[in-house]
Amino acid sequence: MKRLTNVVTMIVMIVIALISIAPILWMVTGAFRPYQELFKYTSLNIHLIVPVEWTWKNFHNVIFNTRNPFLRYIWNTLLVASIVTILVLIINSMAAFAFAKLRFPFKTVVFALFMSAMIIPGEVTLVPNYLLMHDLGWLNSYKALIIPSMLSVFGIFMLRQFFAEVPNEMMEAARIDGATLPRTFVAIVLPAAVPALITLGLMTFLGNWDSYLWPLIVINDQKMQMIQVGISTFSSNEGTDWSKVLAANTLSTVPILLLFLFLQRYYIQGITMSGIKG
Template structure:
């Protein structure tokens, strides 16, 4: 048994090294001198580490603007997702209304539809609303998602009905019950949903590319793709841009890691 545990740990370490090696090399290349990564064989570490690539990235491009755009949009998308998905998920789990279960089954069928299929009608809706080429148009898909509603609903089912009924008997309004009882109970799944929403909005490439025409409103993934076409030979600069793109989401995951894992584990047990 002990030998089996050792072999399992070795296998997990090998998988972790295999998964993290490209990221580690990306960070290493971002500190190399121009052209150093293109030599053969490719060096693993920079000969003379330098932050010149990051300086050039922000000095010669509008990367600071794109970074600010992505931060604002990802933050707003996360807040919108938490607000609407949590309220809808709680309603489907604990509030009684006509056709609740049937409507939820209809929503679940949308999980099998690829997101790309809905982009054309979604674009036409945004065009009719006059929000094409605006941040509001970028945020429309983030308002609510079937997955987010499902995630919250499955966790909210674990809230005892007796607790909610006791609060109602004591005269608490539905709004107070939601704020004082439901939200604190949903804290682990809120962190999980916030992580998913932020990562999804931050790394989204196709929808901002479709909805935004103004280069000043571009998000970081779109700007990084444009940068790759302009500086296709400058591998070190591209890796510096990739590191800048990675750092915020990595920081968020490390910050919410404990709650994120707790939410996933609790959801898997209680769902």
């Protein structure tokens, strides 16, 4: 009975995995199809996934497109996402450490106010943030993309859960040995939260890599645009060139897949540990 249950479970998991991966396979293989063949096969057969005629022309047209500099979009997004991720890890880890280990007046009240920000939809703050960027003169600049994204309330909450698990005795021993508070934070507290830091870094990088609405609003210069907005430029009043869109989406997926490939162990560990400690 146990073996039968395991077999049924495995079959169900395989079916769910195939259903989940099918759209991704169609996207990747569709990027290698000529436009005329893209929607030709709609019934369930092998050619729905496997192209009849393979071509690299779609990738060539996307990469070497003079009107839409796709490689520039990738560079802009990589630059902004990397800087935001580094700043988020630095700023939010220090804030989380303060909430977890330091004593200061009204700490509970301040933390509760921070947590209340998690229930506010991003659309509510969209207009005020835009007006703030306008008043500061930051529109159409990287500062409008980087600075508003430096603080993550969820990141502070998650890291605080990890830092709270660090024994106070270890910090007290470090203080007795002459370690300053910053040295204790760097040498003792941060190493204990490496899985959480990597998890937060991946989530932050992915969120900025997939960002669409905010860059669309604050960036007008096409050479400074982010990748998701750049992909949308393959649509026009004359129609959407879906072959180019699929090729561009395939190219934009590669960096994220590589990140998860090398850091998936830490990501899963961070999610699991945060669930246990939460």
